[in-house]
Amino acid sequence: MRALVLICLSITLTSAFSQSYLKRWKTFDVQKYSFSIAVNDSTNSINGRAEIDVLFKKKSDVFMLDLKSVDTDDKGMFVTHVTVDAVTDVVWSHKNDLLVIQTNGVRKGDRHKYTISYFGVPADGLIIGNNMHGNRAFFGDNWPNRAHHWFPCIDHSSDKALVDWTIRAPNHYDVVANGKFIDRTVTGDHTYTHWSSTVPLAPKVMVAGIADFAVQESGKAGTVPVSTWVYQQDRDNGFAQYSIGPEVLSYFIGKIGEYPYEKLANVQSKTRFGGMENAGNIFYYEESTDPLRDVEGLFAHEIAHQWFGNSVTEIDWPHVWLSEGFATYLTDLYFEDKYGKARLKERMTNERESVIAFSKKRMVPVIDDATTDYMQLLNANSYQKGAWILHMLRREVGDDIFFKGIQTYYMTYRDSNASSDDLRQVFETLSGKNLKSFFKQWLYIPGHPRLKHTFKNDSGRVIIEIQQIQKKAFKFPLDIKLVFEGGKSEVRKLNISKKKGSFKIATSHPVIRIELDPDVRVLWEPVFN
Structure with missing residues (x-):
């Protein structure tokens, strides 16, 4: 993630929630989420249906999911119905952002599918509103733990599962989501778009984007298809700006190894970040299509996340x-x-x-x-x-x-x-x-080496004093460039381990200047007084 503007949210992990997550992690393991989400042009309310396939690691009387409760602004999710294995109604409660489902005493190794029907206006997580051109759009923006604002899940970075998306939207929209495109069906004024992942993902990078997109197949990195999704008004500039995608992806495949996902879609969006590394479909900030913006570093950062942050989390x-x-x-x-x-x-x-x-x-x-x-x-x-x-x-x-x-x-x-x-x-x-x-x-250890240094020539040698003035001494190699009269120079390596050290180096000419870390290999801070 590359932060452009961080909206400081009050997202606090209480000790109770932490204990709840650890307990859940030891008790059950979600295998797959199947989400059916319906959006519309008249309200910000969504209708959702979640099928959650879960394996129980040990006996449990409850199955608990994170799902935002309705707040004083009437934002949040209303749960209407919960069943197990598609046929049996179950007892459940939904309060304090936790959906607690009674299991009737499942045992270790049992596997069940819970279906949850719900609706509501997302307070966060799914960003609904007009884009920079005044057109309505919907973008998942889950990092760090905001997914539960619009779908039930175990909302923690380490809890991974397969995800399947079916999005119902007015038929002027295009839909991009995690995984592989399955199909798009038109029914009257609406379309149903189906995407499905074949590898497990963390909720923080499970998203869909819904907008009036212009879409281009940008090319391939090996066998991986790379596409561009930008607003219709930014079609030409966006296609040009995002054309670097296949080159960057090819570089990292060669540097790291096989790409972990089915495709890479680079998407113009309303994310609050400069870029959000959603798995297989990266969301970039709206102005990233501006030809005056240099997005090469942004693309490299977000594409690198597909391996580290997404696949290895x-x-x-x-x-x-x-x-x-x-x-x-x-x-x-x-x-x-x-x-x-x-x-x-x-x-x-x-x-x-x-x-x-x-x-x-x-x-x-x-x-x-x-x-x-x-x-x-x-x-x-x-x-x-x-x-x-x-x-x-x-x-x-x-x-x-x-x-x-x-x-x-x-x-x-x-x-x-x-x-x-x-x-x-x-x-x-x-x-x-x-x-x-x-x-x-x-x-x-907080901080880094903060170094003061002095030197003096002394009978065919130079004496260098290095002092670490931070509280705790660090141990590290430090290159020193010795500059002699006449302009010649050489680099010596010192091993720094104490708060204060003296180093004597034989020289054939007087040293007129020394430079610490000339090749920029150590994290340190110079101190001059």
């Missing part, structure tokens, strides 16, 4: 750097390979400045268990510092192991979930190194 929200840090650094790699190493150095320098600036506002670790407003996790720690951790890991293990590690991590956790420890273990296995201290200091 963080096990829980504090590990969101595994999504955003990966997408940020893979974008850096895209620019490095396409435009050269100087472009990578430029990007890493800018990202380092973002991390330093953020640390002045909030001194928190990358893995931040204390923050429960998930929107607050969309910060420079998750994006730019996450990218920097991967950049430094690349140096720690070397390019060959690093890129093999990225591919192995993807193949190991494809279509499932992973933690930061899972990533560490992949790289430890491949490199033969103990990386616990590396991951601990960069992920769990």
Whole structure:
């Protein structure tokens, strides 16, 4: 996800909800969601029918789903009917955003299909309203846990299931959704459009988009079809702007491995973010079709998410750097390979400045268990510092192991979930190194090295003093560029591990200047007083 404008929502995960999710995760596993959603042009109310196929991991008297209750503004969902296995009515209750269904004592290994009929005006999640041209449109916008505002689900990033969409809409609309296109049936003034996924998805990236689209088949990346969906008024500019899609997708297939989804649709939308990486159909901000906008980095970031964030999904929200840090650094790699190493150095320098600036506002670790407003996790720690951790890991293990590690991590956790420890273990296995201290200091300790340095020439050598002035010392390699009289220079590597260190280097000429980290390989901040 690339944040353009973040609308700060009060999305708070209470301890009760957290306990509820953990209990549910241990008790049942949704195998597939089948959603039938009807929209109209006269009201913002939707009619929904959800068929939920669930496998019970152990005995349970209830099956619980997240679904927004009706609020004081009459927004939210009204449940009208619940059945099990298509025939039997069941007892249920819906309050406090939780739909609790009585199971009559299912046992471990039982599998049932619950059908829930409901209607209402979404308070969030499904964005309904006029687009930039004044035309009505509907766009799912679920991140982080807003899916339950318009369909019942277990609304957590790590709970994955297949999803099937049937959208009923007035027949002037086109519909794009996750998965493979199945069919489109016209009935009077309405159409029924059917899409279906063949791989499990997290609710945060289960969406449909409904608008008066102009659609173009942009090409293929290998065998993967790539399409463009833009507003009719933006047809020509949008097709041109979005034409980069197949090139970017091809790059990441070559860099990471097989693309995880049936197709890639790049979609102009009303998402609140600059881009939202919905699985197989990415939603970009409305103005992204403007030819004056440079969208190459945005496309690279969101397409990279299809592997990391979507297919390999963080096990829980504090590990969101595994999504955003990966997408940020893979974008850096895209620019490095396409435009050269100087472009990578430029990007890493800018990202380092973002991390330093953020640390002045909030001194928190990358893995931040204390923050429960998930929107607050969309910060420079998750994006730019996450990218920097991967950049430094690349140096720690070397390019060959690093890129093999990225591919192995993807193949190991494809279509499932992973933690930061899972990533560490992949790289430890491949490199033969103990990386616990590396991951601990960069992920769990707030801040970064803040360095003061001095040097002096002394009888055929230069003495360099390096001082870490942050609270806790970091351990890292630091390149030093020695610049001599006459303009010649050389680079030496120092191993920094203490709060203050003195390094003596033999030289044949007096040093007139030193530069720390000339190739931009370490996340650090210079201190000058």
